[in-house]
Amino acid sequence: xxxxxxxxxxxxxxxxxxxxxxxxxxxxxxxxxxxxxxxxxxxxxxxxxxxxxxxxxxxxxxxxxxxxxxxxxxxxxxxxxxxxxxxxxxxxxxxxxxxxxxxxxxxxxxxxxxxxxxxxxxxxxxxxxxxxxxxxxxxxxxxxxxxxxxxxxxxxxxxxxxxxxxxxxxxxxxxxxxxxxxxxxxxxxxxxxxxxxxxxxxxxxxxxxxxxxxxxxxxxxxxxxxxxxxxxxxxxxxxxxxxxxxxxx
Amino acid sequence: xxxxxxxxxxxxxxxxxxxxxxxxxxxxxxxxxxxxxxxxxxxxxxxxxxxxxxxxxxxxxxxxxxxxxxxxxxxxxxxxxxxxxxxxxxxxxxxxxxxxxxxxxxxxxxxxxxxxxxxxxxxxxxxxxxxxxxxxxxxxxxxxxxxxxxxxxxxxxxxxxxxxxxxxxxxxxxxxxxxxxxxxxxxxxxxxxxxxxxxxxxxxxxxxxxxxxxxxxxxxxxxxxxxxx
Numbered sequence: 268x269x270x271x272x273x274x275x276x277x278x279x280x281x282x283x284x285x286x287x288x289x290x291x292x293x294x295x296x297x298x299x300x301x302x303x304x305x306x307x308x309x310x311x312x313x314x315x316x317x318x319x320x321x322x323x324x325x326x327x328x329x330x331x332x333x334x335x336x337x338x339x340x341x342x343x344x345x346x347x348x349x350x351x352x353x354x355x356x357x358x359x360x361x362x363x364x365x366x367x368x369x370x371x372x373x374x375x376x377x378x379x380x381x382x383x384x385x386x387x388x389x390x391x392x393x394x395x396x397x398x399x400x401x402x403x404x405x406x407x408x409x410x411x412x413x414x415x416x417x418x419x420x421x422x423x424x425x426x427x428x429x430x431x432x433x434x435x436x437x438x439x440x441x442x443x444x445x446x447x448x449x450x451x452x453x454x455x456x457x458x459x460x461x462x463x464x465x466x467x468x469x470x471x472x473x474x475x476x477x478x479x480x481x482x483x484x485x486x487x488x489x490x491x492x493x494x495x496x497x498x499x500x501x502x503x504x505x506x507x508x509x510x511x512x513x514x515x516x
Numbered sequence: 517x518x519x520x521x522x523x524x525x526x527x528x529x530x531x532x533x534x535x536x537x538x539x540x541x542x543x544x545x546x547x548x549x550x551x552x553x554x555x556x557x558x559x560x561x562x563x564x565x566x567x568x569x570x571x572x573x574x575x576x577x578x579x580x581x582x583x584x585x586x587x588x589x590x591x592x593x594x595x596x597x598x599x600x601x602x603x604x605x606x607x608x609x610x611x612x613x614x615x616x617x618x619x620x621x622x623x624x625x626x627x628x629x630x631x632x633x634x635x636x637x638x639x640x641x642x643x644x645x646x647x648x649x650x651x652x653x654x655x656x657x658x659x660x661x662x663x664x665x666x667x668x669x670x671x672x673x674x675x676x677x678x679x680x681x682x683x684x685x686x687x688x689x690x691x692x693x694x695x696x697x698x699x700x701x702x703x704x705x706x707x708x709x710x711x712x713x714x715x716x717x718x719x720x721x722x723x724x725x726x727x728x729x730x731x732x733x734x735x736x737x738x739x740x741x742x743x744x745x
Binding site for chain 2: 269270271272273274275276277278279281282283284285286287288289290292293294296297298299300301303304307
């Protein structure tokens with residue numbers, strides 16, 4: 268443990284030199300680079316703050332625009348809803364009118380179809396009735412029915428209206444007037460006599476008579492006097508019934 | 517003077533082993549720093565990160581004790597820490613001895629600390645204002661202040677010298693009496709002790725300097741407070 272003044276002084280100088288050297292080669296460069304980095308970080312932070320401020324401004328602008336758009340959209344939606352409601356009301360009214368028209372048309376159609384169906388049913392019923400009556404009377408036709416039809420003709424002839432009787436007399440007064448007798452079957456002599464007697468009474472004089480058999484008449488007779496025809500046959504009656512029934516429909 | 521430690525002489529100056537070792541340390545540190553800081557980048561590599569970590573830690577330690585004095589005190593305090601740590605660790609190398617195991621070196625460092633306390637104190641408030649704190653709160657305190665300054669400077673020098681010298685002596689003794697790998701724990705203790713002593717010396721220097729600066733600052737604030745009241 269000894270103090271050497273030379274070493275003491277040299278070490279003081281050495282240390283001061285080392286302080287200068289380290290300041291020159293270590294502290295200053297390192298502090299400079301740290302300062303530059305801090306400056307860069309500060310600059311980056313400032314840039315980031317500026318960017319954040321700009322972003323915030325943009326965000327507020329965006330939110331404002333979004334709010335405006337929302338309000339505009341709400342107004343548009345309300346306007347659209349009003350327009351839709353008005354259009355709906357208009358279309359509903361139009362549809363109601365069309366439905367009423369269609370209902371009326373359908374009712375008319377149904378009525379027409381019902382009438383047609385009724386008419387067809389009537390036709391079918393008449394046809395069935397006519398067919399039934401034709402078959403029934405066809406089976407009932409015979410000499411008895413011929414006689415009865417002859418009786419009916421004689422009775423009708425007696426009760427013939429005056430104007431018809433006059434028309435028959437006019438036809439019978441023609442110079443070539445004759446009687447055309449058509450029967451389903453041959454009449455008996457007695458029946459022919461009764462017929463001729465009744466015609467002579469009605470016409471006031473007798474006429475020559477021609478006879479003809481027509482089985483299609485089924486039963487009864489037909490007497491032609493000029494343009495006139497006195498019919499009391501089953502076929503004529505059925506034909507009269509058919510035409511009468513058709514007219515009634 | 518121990519004639520065995522003289523390496524060579526330059527005229528009347530006898531260059532001792534601690535001085536040569538100090539030069540070697542200075543040369544190594546300067547070259548290392550010059551190379552390391554030649555191409556510093558803003559995006560640092562691992563070595564630059566370590567370098568910035570050392571300098572930044574020293575700067576922050578100074579700033580924590582004396583806010584706003586980090587840059588001003590960094591060269592002196594930082595060099596104290598770095599130089600004493602490396603100088604202490606040199607003793608671990610075979611055939612080398614720590615410069616800090618020599619009283620002249622530690623005394624030189626302690627004197628520099630003593631002078632730097634006054635230097636920074638006077639730079640802060642001026643000579644008159646600085647010296648006036650020696651007679652505060654009463655002129656009777658002047659001898660005690662002076663004794664305190666001298667004793668703490670001596671303590672600085674002797675503490676570092678004693679610790680390093682005793683460690684080296686212990687290591688040599690263990691090497692002499694023990695086997696091949698036995699001194700390894702002693703050398704590990706040497707490394708720890710070297711770093712601790714460097715930290716203590718630098719920290720005490722920082723505390724003394726901050727005491728010199730802050731005594732002026734507290735006195736100034738008291739004067740300002742009295743004037744305003």
